[in-house]
Amino acid sequence: MAVARGDEPADLVVSGGHVLSVFTKEWLDVDVAIQDGHVVGLGRYEGREQLEVSGAYLVPGFIDAHMHLESSKLMVDEFARAVLVHGTTAVVADPHEIANVLGTDGIHWLLDCCEDLPLDVYVMASSCVPASQFESPRRPFTTGDIESLLRRSRTIGIAEMMNFPGVIGGRESELAKLETGLTDHVDGHAPGVRGPALNAYVAAGIGSDHEAMTFEEALEKRRLGMWVLLREASIARNLRDLLPLVKRYGTERCAFCTDDREPDFIVEQGHINQMVRVAVEEGVSPEDALVMATINPATCHRLWHLGAIAPGYQADILVLDDLKTFNPRQVLKRGAPPRHVKVEVPDWVRQTVSLAPLAATSFRVAAGPKKIRVMRVIPAQLVTGVESVEPTVEDGCIVADAARDLVKIAVVERHHASGRIGLGFATNVGLKRGAFASTVAHDAHNIVLLGVDDRDMAVCATRLAEIGGGIVIAEGGRAVEELPLPVAGLMSDRPLAEVDERLRSMERRLNSMGVTMTSPFMTLSFLALSVIPELKITDRGLVDVGRFELVPLGIE
Numbered sequence: 302m303a304v305a306r307g308d309e310p311a312d313l314v315v316s317g318g319h320v321l322s323v324f325t326k327e328w329l330d331v332d333v334a335i336q337d338g339h340v341v342g343l344g345r346y347e348g349r350e351q352l353e354v355s356g357a358y359l360v361p362g363f364i365d366a367h368m369h370l371e372s373s374k375l376m377v378d379e380f381a382r383a384v385l386v387h388g389t390t391a392v393v394a395d396p397h398e399i400a401n402v403l404g405t406d407g408i409h410w411l412l413d414c415c416e417d418l419p420l421d422v423y424v425m426a427s428s429c430v431p432a433s434q435f436e437s438p439r440r441p442f443t444t445g446d447i448e449s450l451l452r453r454s455r456t457i458g459i460a461e462m463m464n465f466p467g468v469i470g471g472r473e474s475e476l477a478k479l480e481t482g483l484t485d486h487v488d489g490h491a492p493g494v495r496g497p498a499l500n501a502y503v504a505a506g507i508g509s510d511h512e513a514m515t516f517e518e519a520l521e522k523r524r525l526g527m528w529v530l531l532r533e534a535s536i537a538r539n540l541r542d543l544l545p546l547v548k549r550y551g552t553e554r555c556a557f558c559t560d561d562r563e564p565d566f567i568v569e570q571g572h573i574n575q576m577v578r579v580a581v582e583e584g585v586s587p588e589d590a591l592v593m594a595t596i597n598p599a600t601c602h603r604l605w606h607l608g609a610i611a612p613g614y615q616a617d618i619l620v621l622d623d624l625k626t627f628n629p630r631q632v633l634k635r636g637a638p639p640r641h642v643k644v645e646v647p648d649w650v651r652q653t654v655s656l657a658p659l660a661a662t663s664f665r666v667a668a669g670p671k672k673i674r675v676m677r678v679i680p681a682q683l684v685t686g687v688e689s690v691e692p693t694v695e696d697g698c699i700v701a702d703a704a705r706d707l708v709k710i711a712v713v714e715r716h717h718a719s720g721r722i723g724l725g726f727a728t729n730v731g732l733k734r735g736a737f738a739s740t741v742a743h744d745a746h747n748i749v750l751l752g753v754d755d756r757d758m759a760v761c762a763t764r765l766a767e768i769g770g771g772i773v774i775a776e777g778g779r780a781v782e783e784l785p786l787p788v789a790g791l792m793s794d795r796p797l798a799e800v801d802e803r804l805r806s807m808e809r810r811l812n813s814m815g816v817t818m819t820s821p822f823m824t825l826s827f828l829a830l831s832v833i834p835e836l837k838i839t840d841r842g843l844v845d846v847g848r849f850e851l852v853p854l855g856i857e
Contacts, residue, residue, distance in 0.1 A: 304334060305341040305612060312336050313636055314348030315618065318359040323596040323609045326588035333359060335616045338635035342612055354620050357630060360591050361608050362390025362617030363573035365559050366530045366598035367461070367488060367511045370411070370422070371398035371791040372561035372823075374741070374784075374800055377411065378644040381420035383564070383797045385639050387571040388629045390421065390617040393602050395460035395488070397427035401438035401745045402653050402716070402789040404430075405446045410650065412453055419639035421617075423602065425460035425488055426450035428478050429744070432463045435831045435844045435851060436745040439716040444477045451483040457602055458486030462507055463744075463832045465491045466849045469501045479506050486603060492684070492833060495521055503527060509601060511558050514682075516545050523554050528601045531593070533576050534560040535823045537683045540576055544583050552589045556598040563823055564801040574627040587624040646794055651787045654740060656713065656748075656766045657720035661755040664711055666699040666724050668692070670855025673699065674843060676710065676727040676828065676836045681819050683827050687836040687845075688728060689856055699854075701726070701753040703733045703815070709755070712829050713748040713762050714840040715740065715790070721840045725854055727751060727828065733815030735776035736761050739822060740790035743830040747840050751825060765790075772822055774810055782807050 303309040311334040319328040320343060334346035365384075370392070373380045384392075399407040408427070415422040427450070430442035450456050459478065462468055467475035479487055491502055492512035503525045511530035513519035514537075519529045523546065531547075533540040537560060547555055557576045571578075573594050580590040599608025606615050616636035619629040632639060670692070677686035693702035701709045708730045714721040736752025738761035748765055752758040757775040764773045764780040770790020773783045784803045786793050793800045804822065811821050818824045831837050834846040845852045 304336045307346065311341065311346055311348040313350045313352060314346045315352045315354060315359060318354040318357050318620070320359045320610055321361070321588065321591060322611070323361065323592050324611070326592065328358070333610060333618065335636040338616055340610055340612055340614050340616050343610070358621040358624060359610060360619050360621060361595040361610055361614075362619055362632070362634070363388045363577070363594045364598040364604070364608060365389055365392040365573055366556040366601055367509075367558035367560060368392050368394055369398055369561055370394050370396065372563065373567065374564060374786060374791070374793055375797060376644055376646065376788055376792050376794055377414050377418060377422065378642060379797055381418045381639075382641055383567050384572045385420055385632055385634070386629070387567070387574045388619045388627070388632060389572045389574075390632070390634055391423065391604070391607055392420065393423045393425060393457070393598070395425050395427055397430055397460060397744055398746060398791050399789050400427040400430045400442065402791065403650065404439055405442070405449055407650070407789060408450055409453070412455055414644045415455065417642045419634050419641060421607070422455065423604065424450070424453070424456045425458050426456050427460045429461070429463040429832075432744040433831045433844075433849070435841050436839050437714050437716065437721070437747060437841065438745045444481065447478055448481050448483060451481060457604070458484050458488065461488045461490035461511070463490040465494055465502055465832070468505050468507070469494070469498045476505065489527065490832070493518065499525065511560055513543060514539050515542060519543050519546050520550070523550070526554070528554050528556060530556050530558040531576070532558050532560045533579070535563040535566050535820045536681050536827070537561070538681055540579055541583060544580060544585060547580070547585055547589060547593070552592045552597060555593050556601050557594050561823060563820060564797055564804060568797065568801050571628070574629070577627045578625070581625065646788050650789055651769055653790050654715050654766045654770050655718040656715055656762060657718045659713070659759045659762050661759045663722060664709060664724065664755040664758050666709070666854065668694045668697050668699050672856040673726060673854050674836060674852065674856060675707065676725060676838065678727055678729040678818060678824060678828070683830070683833045685828065685834070685836055690726070690728070692726075699726075703753045706731060708732050708751050708753050709758065710828060710838055711750045711758060712742065712838050712840045713750070715747045715766075723838050723840045723842045725838045725843050729817075731815045731817035735774065735814055737772070737774045737811060737821070737825070738762060738765060739772045739825055740765055740770035740786065741772070741822070741826045743826050745829070745839065746790060747829070749825055749829045772807065774807055776814065782810050
């Protein structure tokens with residue numbers, strides 16, 4: 302207060318800049334006084350240190366309103382390095398990927414890792430482990446597990462409630478997760494939910510949604526009081542489709558999120574700053590775009606000390622040269638340049654892939670039905686379609702048929718070596734030979750595979766067990782390229798540039814093998830998620846998400 306009054310010098314004074322007031326959307330030509338990592342005053346100040354920014358724009362650090370750290374395929378320390386340079390100074394993460402693999406122990410470890418990071422990581426307690434009864438995690442979460450996480454200081458609410466059919470139907474087990482008495486802050490996940498069902502979902506106390514794909518869906522959710530988190534992920538790129546909501550009705554109840562963003566997207570285009578840039582290119586004012594990247598996500602998540610350059614707020618400040626590129630010249634985290642740390646990974650986090658013995662015969666599908674359900678991959682979307690197809694049969698088995706773009710898809714249970722395998726077929730993939738597989742398989746993170754050769758599928762799975770998880774491509778009976786992800790089978794312990802280079806090389810190889818999918822590894826990982834319509838697959842079989850039940854491969 303003495304510094305704020307001007308009686309004592311500040312630790313740092315940033316001068317010469319245009320300062321954004323996120324509360325009035327004005328640019329103020331004032332000094333910013335910083336003391337003990339917080340902004341204490343705007344006006345004219347003296348400081349022990351002076352930072353002259355010469356006409357630059359000063360804006361609050363960007364906040365990602367909903368994301369999964371694991372989707373970056375980077376350990377948290379490397380992720381912090383990757384996004385801070387783009388101006389992201391805080392994220393709200395749902396760690397349900399590591400939760401499916403390592404349980405609450407994994408989340409507590411992850412929270413401990415984040416204590417000394419220069420990036421503020423806040424966590425929502427994972428609500429759906431597994432995402433549905435059709436998936437097989439290491440072990441299901443109980444309400445008690447959620448309560449234990451809510452008692453951690455950086456856990457600020459309950460993460461996306463993906464079992465929306467359970468909530469809408471009033472299932473007691475799901476409603477109990479929302480009624481712990483420890484929080485009333487709950488994120489949603491309601492793709493395509495409209496009308497009375499949406500009313501029921503909101504009435505349960507769920508306050509946000511990041512799954513809207515159309516203007517009409519987002520508007521209906523906002524009209525009911527939900528926060529609409531506009532998403533721009535690696536394959537679910539919904540930002541441009543939803544920006545008319547902002548242009549027509551303003552920024553209230555709107556914030557930006559990345560959800561699942563892979564290394565190449567971060568390297569090539571950035572993080573939240575990319576969303577600000579696109580919004581401005583699409584006709585949103587810079588001030589409105591910046592509000593959705595700063596004070597709005599902070600308000601949505603009740604992070605009252607973040608999101609503004611004003612007295613009492615944490616001094617997370619970006620120095621921008623222009624209001625077009627939004628690439629920071631300088632990032633101040635708590636009033637100073639970020640100081641990075643290295644996080645060590647214990648062995649128990651690395652040894653997570655346990656498989657029953659596998660062979661090419663493990664992937665055989667006996668002939669019988671005259672028509673089969675086939676999953677249709679939809680480019681750049683999490684949703685899939687379903688087709689009724691006459692199968693190709695050889696030697697009494699239904700087989701992949703590259704000429705018809707009919708590939709085999711499988712999910713192999715990898716937590717308890719149960720030997721359980723779900724088998725099906727997919728189209729609109731393009732694969733002409735070989736197979737590829739990953740232990741990143743939302744949400745239970747078993748092994749998901751696509752292939753036209755059963756032997757190559759077995760090679761992929763076996764190699765994944767040997768390297769502790771990751772992504773493998775096989776051709777001609779051998780593994781030809783791989784990206785080890787030894788941290789829970791989800792994340793690398795290598796730097797961003799190395800991970801990005803390896804993924805790019807593997808994508809080039811898949812292209813040479815005929816694959817036409819955008820972001821093939823991210824797309825592959827979501828083909829196993831049983832809460833995104835229309836047809837998905839788990840180790841327990843094919844899931845009709847609309848009917849929310851397991852269905853046979855054959856169609857009567």
